[in-house]
Amino acid sequence: MRAPPDARASKPRVPPAPSVAHDSLVVTFAFRCNLACTFCMVEDVLEAPYPGVSLERFEALCRDPTSTLQGLRRVTFSGGEVTTSKLLPDYVRLARSLPEVRHVRIQTNATRLRDRAYLRSLLDAGVDELFVSFHGHDAASTEAITRRPGSFDQILAGMREIRAAGATLITNTALVRQNYQSLAAIVEVVAPLAPASIEMWSFWPRIHEHTREFAVPVAELRGPVIAAMRACLARGIPPVLKWFPRCLVPPDLLPYHDDGQPQMLIEPEFWDREPGYGCLYAGVCEDHHAQRCSGLSHAYVELHGWEQDLLRPRRVEASDRARAGGAGDDFVLRNLVKDGGPKRTHTARVAAWLDAFGLAFGGEVAGWTLVSARRSRFRESLRLELRRSERRAVLQIAAGDPTPKVVVVGDARARREAEPLARALGDALSRCASPPPIP
Amino acid sequence: MQLPLAERAPPRVARAPLERCGADEPLHDYILERYAPPAPPEGKLRALNLFVESLADAGVEREGLRVIDTIREGLGPHRTVFGVKSHTQKGAEPGWELYFYDFERVHADLQIGRVVELLGGLLDVDAVEPWPLPWHMFSVELSPEHLRRERPASVDVYLDMRSYKVRGTSWELENVYTFHDPRQEIDELLHRARSLVHFDHLRWNLAHVLPPDFLAAHRVCVANKRRADAVYASRVPTPALTRFLERHSFPSALSVFARRHAAELDHLLWDVGVDFQGTDGELRFVKAGVYGSF
Numbered sequence: 001m002r003a004p005p006d007a008r009a010s011k012p013r014v015p016p017a018p019s020v021a022h023d024s025l026v027v028t029f030a031f032r033c034n035l036a037c038t039f040c041m042v043e044d045v046l047e048a049p050y051p052g053v054s055l056e057r058f059e060a061l062c063r064d065p066t067s068t069l070q071g072l073r074r075v076t077f078s079g080g081e082v083t084t085s086k087l088l089p090d091y092v093r094l095a096r097s098l099p100e101v102r103h104v105r106i107q108t109n110a111t112r113l114r115d116r117a118y119l120r121s122l123l124d125a126g127v128d129e130l131f132v133s134f135h136g137h138d139a140a141s142t143e144a145i146t147r148r149p150g151s152f153d154q155i156l157a158g159m160r161e162i163r164a165a166g167a168t169l170i171t172n173t174a175l176v177r178q179n180y181q182s183l184a185a186i187v188e189v190v191a192p193l194a195p196a197s198i199e200m201w202s203f204w205p206r207i208h209e210h211t212r213e214f215a216v217p218v219a220e221l222r223g224p225v226i227a228a229m230r231a232c233l234a235r236g237i238p239p240v241l242k243w244f245p246r247c248l249v250p251p252d253l254l255p256y257h258d259d260g261q262p263q264m265l266i267e268p269e270f271w272d273r274e275p276g277y278g279c280l281y282a283g284v285c286e287d288h289h290a291q292r293c294s295g296l297s298h299a300y301v302e303l304h305g306w307e308q309d310l311l312r313p314r315r316v317e318a319s320d321r322a323r324a325g326g327a328g329d330d331f332v333l334r335n336l337v338k339d340g341g342p343k344r345t346h347t348a349r350v351a352a353w354l355d356a357f358g359l360a361f362g363g364e365v366a367g368w369t370l371v372s373a374r375r376s377r378f379r380e381s382l383r384l385e386l387r388r389s390e391r392r393a394v395l396q397i398a399a400g401d402p403t404p405k406v407v408v409v410g411d412a413r414a415r416r417e418a419e420p421l422a423r424a425l426g427d428a429l430s431r432c433a434s435p436p437p438i439p
Numbered sequence: 440m441q442l443p444l445a446e447r448a449p450p451r452v453a454r455a456p457l458e459r460c461g462a463d464e465p466l467h468d469y470i471l472e473r474y475a476p477p478a479p480p481e482g483k484l485r486a487l488n489l490f491v492e493s494l495a496d497a498g499v500e501r502e503g504l505r506v507i508d509t510i511r512e513g514l515g516p517h518r519t520v521f522g523v524k525s526h527t528q529k530g531a532e533p534g535w536e537l538y539f540y541d542f543e544r545v546h547a548d549l550q551i552g553r554v555v556e557l558l559g560g561l562l563d564v565d566a567v568e569p570w571p572l573p574w575h576m577f578s579v580e581l582s583p584e585h586l587r588r589e590r591p592a593s594v595d596v597y598l599d600m601r602s603y604k605v606r607g608t609s610w611e612l613e614n615v616y617t618f619h620d621p622r623q624e625i626d627e628l629l630h631r632a633r634s635l636v637h638f639d640h641l642r643w644n645l646a647h648v649l650p651p652d653f654l655a656a657h658r659v660c661v662a663n664k665r666r667a668d669a670v671y672a673s674r675v676p677t678p679a680l681t682r683f684l685e686r687h688s689f690p691s692a693l694s695v696f697a698r699r700h701a702a703e704l705d706h707l708l709w710d711v712g713v714d715f716q717g718t719d720g721e722l723r724f725v726k727a728g729v730y731g732s733f
C-alpha cells in the first residue's frame with residue numbers, strides 16, 4: 001500500500017527524491033564482495049554464499065508475461081557486490097528488455113567503476129542509476145569500516161567516473177556509531193559530485209549479535225542526522241532518511257523521510273534473519289497506521305529500549321478528537337490503572353536531582369520559591385520556575401562540564417530581575433563536587 | 440559438517456505417545472478463551488505434549504499423566520489450562536499449575552471442592568472455600584513434592600482482578616492484575632509499567648520485561664504480587680515461545696522439543712509470563728511460566 005500524503009510535512013524547497021518503494025524490484029545475485037564492511041548486513045550470506053537469482057531464472061521471469069517483473073519501472077541489482085560478477089551486463093540487458101522498465105540501478109561500492117571502460121560497458125548495457133555505499137568522510141574512517149586499504153580513494157574515483165559519464169549517482173550512508181558524528185562532513189565530500197540524492201539509512205541490524213557495536217541511540221543520532229540533512233538541502237540535494245523514527249524528524253524535513261522499501265527477489269532463508277521492526281506506539285500512531293514509519297528495529301529495542309519517553313506518536317485518536325473540536329494531546333483520563341503517570345515519576349527524578357544540590361520544590365533560593373521543574377525532551381536541560389509574590393522567573397539549567405550552567409529565560413527586564421537568583425542558583429550547583437547528570 | 444540444533448537434539452524425554460489434534464480441535468488460551476488457529480491443527484501436536492515433556496524431564500511423568508487423565512476423565516477434555524514454571528532460585532524444584540475456569544459460573548461440575556475431591560487419590564490439596572465466592576478461576580499448584588504426596592498443594596483463587604493463596608482456611612492476597620491490548624491500550628500499559636515497584640523504567644530497558652514478542656501478543660497482563668511484579672503475554676506463536684523458553688532458563692528439553700517440532704506446533708498460540716524483582720537496584724527474573732490447555 002502506498003502511504004497517504006503527510007499533511008504535517010511542510011512544502012519542501014528542494015524536491016524530494018522519488019520513492020522507489022512501489023514500482024521497483026531488487027534482484028539479488030553475486031553474494032561476494034571485494035570490501036569487508038564491519039556492519040555488513042549480508043555478512044552471513046557472503047560466508048556461506050547464497051546462489052542468488054541465477055541468470056537463467058531471471059531470464060525465465062523476464063519472459064514470463066505473468067511474473068512479478070511485468071509492469072516494473074525500475075530493476076535494482078544488489079548482492080554482495082554485483083560488479084564482481086561477469087554476468088552483470090547480461091542481467092542488465094535482460095532487465096532492459098522488460099517493456100515498462102525505465103531505470104536499471106545497481107547497488108555498488110563503486111570501486112570497480114573507476115575503470116572507465118568497465119563503467120561504460122555497464123551504461124551501454126542499460127544501467128542508468130548507481131547507488132553507491134559511502135560510509136566515511138576520509139580515508140581513515142572509511143577504511144576502518146571497509147577494512148580494505150585504499151578503498152576510500154577507489155570509491156571516490158568510481159563516483160567521479162559516474163559523474164563524468166553523466167549517469168545518475170545516488171549515495172547511501174549507513175548510520176552507525178563509527179560515522180554518525182561526521183555525517184555533515186560526508187555530505188561535504190559527496191555534494192561536489194552532484195548526486196541525485198544522499199540517502200542515510202539507520203543501521204539495519206540483520207545480524208543481531210553486532211548491534212551493540214553499531215546501533216547509536218536515536219537521541220544521540222538525531223542531531224547529527226538533522227544537521228546532515230540540512231547540509232544536503234543547503235546544497236540543493238534532497239536527502240533520504242530511512243528507518244529513523246519519523247516523530248523525531250522536524251516538520252520541514254519530513255518530506256525527506258521515507259521508510260518504504262521495494263520488494264526483493266532473494267532466497268527465502270534470507271528473511272529468517274530479517275530484523276523485525278516495531279514501535280511501542282504502533283497501535284496509536286497515525287504515521288505507523290499510514291505505513292510512513294516502521295519504528296525501531298527489534299535489535300535496537302533489545303539494546304537501547306523502546307524509547308517510550310522520547311517518541312511522540314501523532315495519535316490517531318488525538319487527531320480525531322482535534323477534528324471533532326475536543327480535547328487535545330494532553331488530555332489524560334485518570335482511572336485506577338493510571339496512578340503512575342510520566343509527570344509524577346519524572347517529577348520524582350527531578351526532585352532527587354535537585355536534592356543533590358540542596359534544592360527542593362517549595363524551597364527558597366535568594367528569596368524566590370522553586371515551584372516546578374521540567375526536563376527538556378532530549379534531557380539536555382531543565383527549566384525551573386520560581387515565584388516571588390506576583391513575580392515569576394524561568395531559569396534554564398543546561399548540562400555543562402563540570403557544572404551545569406544557569407541562564408535566565410525571558411526579556412531584558414526578566415533577566416535583570418532574576419540575575420541575582422541565577423547567580424545564587426549557579427553557586428548552589430557549583431558547590432556540588434560531582435554533579436549528577438540531568439535526570 | 441555441523442548439523443542444525445534440532446537434528447543433534449536427543450529424542451524427547453517423555454515416553455508417552457505424542458498426542459495429536461483432531462480436525463475440529465478447539466484451541467484455548469490461558470484464560471480458556473478459544474482462538475482461531477494460525478495454521479490447520481489436524482494431525483499436529485497438542486500443547487499438552489510440552490507439559491508432558493516437562494513432567495518427564497523432572498522425573499514425574501507417570502504421576503503427572505495420572506493427574507492429567509483424572510482431570511480429563513472428571514471434567515472432560517479442553518477444559519483445563521496448564522502452566523509450566525521455571526524458578527531461577529537455586530535448588531528450586533520445577534513446578535506446574537492447573538487452572539480451572541468458569542467465568543459465567545454455569546458449570547455445576549466445576550467447584551473447588553469437586554476438583555479437590557477428584558485429585559484426592561493422587562495428591563493432597565488443602566483449600567477450603569468459606570462460602571460460595573464469585574471467583575472466575577482457581578488453580579492447583581503441582582510440584583514433584585506434591586505429586587509424591589510429601590506435602591499438600593495449595594489453591595489460588597482468582598476474582599475481580601485479584602488472586603488469593605488459599606491454604607486450609609487461610610486466604611492471603613497474592614496478586615493484583617490488569618489486562619491490556621498492547622496496541623490500543625499502550626498508555627494504560629505504560630502507566631502500569633511506570634508504576635511498578637520492581638522495575639525502574641527510567642533506568643532499565645523496558646524491553647527486558649516488555650520485549651517485542653510481548654508487544655505483538657493478543658493481550659499483555661501486568662501483575663503486582665507480594666514479592667515481585669510480573670508481565671504476561673497471551674497468544675504468542677511457537678517461535679516466540681521458543682525464544683522465551685531459551686531466555687528464561689527452562690530445562691533445555693522444552694526448547695529443544697519446541698524447535699524440533701516447530702512445524703508440528705505452528706497451529707498453536709501460547710501464553711508466557713515472567714516475574715521479576717528489582718528493588719535492590721538490579722533486575723532479576725525470579726520465575727517464568729508458559730501456558731497451554733488440554
Ligand code: SF4
Nearest residue numbers: 245247279285293313
Ligand atoms: S511513534 Fe513510533 S511509529 Fe510513530 S512516528 Fe514515532 S517511531 Fe514512528
